Amino acid sequence: RSWTFDQKPAGPELLAQPDFVLLHRVPLIKGKSARESLEEQGLWNEYKGKFPFNPTRFDDQSLYVSNEQMTNDADLAYFGVISIGTPPQSFTVIFDTGSSNLWIPSVYCSSAACANHKRFNPSLSSTFKNAGKSLSIRYGTGSMTGFEGFDTVVVGGIPVKNQIFGLSQSEAPFMAHMKADGILGLAYPRLAASQATPVFDNMMTQHLVNQDMFSVYLTRNSAVGSMVTFGGVDTNHYSGQIAWIPLSSQMYWQITVDSVTVNGQIVACNGGCQAIVDTGTSNIVGPQADISSMARAVGAHSANGDNVVNCNNINNMPSMVFHIHGQAFTLPASTYVRQSTYYGCRTGLQSSSSDLWILGDIFIRQYYSIFSRAQNMVGLALAR
Helix, strand or coil: CCCCCCCCCCCHHHCCCCCCCCCEEEEEEECCCHHHHHHHCCCHHHHHHHCCCCCHHHCCHHHHHCEEECCCCCCCCEEEEEEECCCCEEEEEEEECCCCCEEEEECCCCCHHHHCCCCECHHHCCCCEEEEEEEEEEECCEEEEEEEEEEEEEECCEEEEEEEEEEEEECCHHHHHCCCCEEEECCCHHHCHHHCCCHHHHHHHCCCCCCCEEEEECCCCCCCCEEEEECCCCHHHEEEEEEEEECCEECCEEEEECEEEECCEEEECCCCEEEEECCCCCCEEEEHHHHHHHHHHCCCEEECCEEEECHHHHHHCCCEEEEECCEEEEECHHHHEEEECCCEEEECEEEECCCCEEECHHHHHHEEEEEECCCCEEEEEEEC
């Protein structure tokens, strides 16, 4: 099945969608994160020592040409199912707005990480074509290497023909702890390794979506209900107005944040900073001095590499407010504090060596996020 629509809206203000608009929804399961599984097994501290979290998305601009940057984020918990090939072979993937390539494990991979995930067998697909190119994706603590091929990829019922994707032949050890088989990148083509065309770009050029946008809804606690919607917005998932924010750069979904305040005082991003809205990162990530300042302002202290708080204090802790494009986006303590069965309560604040901030799943759970390629904007609205 494929659909062609000729009329595109002239701007974000025309997003009131008639009833007949086809939205293509991919349900996401909120599963156990690698961290939760490792904590249960008593292996978290050992793992953390071996694979320290490193938001490597932007350590080295020169690597963008040949290497996609992917984070070894142990807290990622949202996965959706896609299929590749004819007949279809199914895989769970992270829908990642912070990268641009699609890749999955292949039967040619013998790494431990491939042994406990589904592997694509190209010889079983009548529509597979080898692209004759190798692919290398670098992580903070290792890499994935493989080769590229073309095949039909079905996402949310949409058959994307001749989609280029990576087939892994070796994977970094930490991938064995990840629940998803692979990654589906939703950022801009400029970020893609080996100039691969991203899935959503092919959806647009093959006229498979009504509007050149997709949107993401992440549940707070429920295992089911999270959703990526291709081709528009789902009004069931937000309330109030959508705030449209122009991108400051078209590689990541990058925007300008004016400041971050706690109790009316600027505690971070003084004078403005750059941030990416990133479904492939679980927390709020920023420069060390700023993250320390925010942690202090909400009453957290550093312990064992986390910003820790007393679980009994959550109801009395202040909100963090991100001021973006003249509007205030508030994160109450209940949204930015995570409770672990084994390690008490910690904030979802992480520091990095980069000046670029990441607004990850903690932010997206609170604000339904719309990614408009037609307008090169991010839309944010209070999630229901």
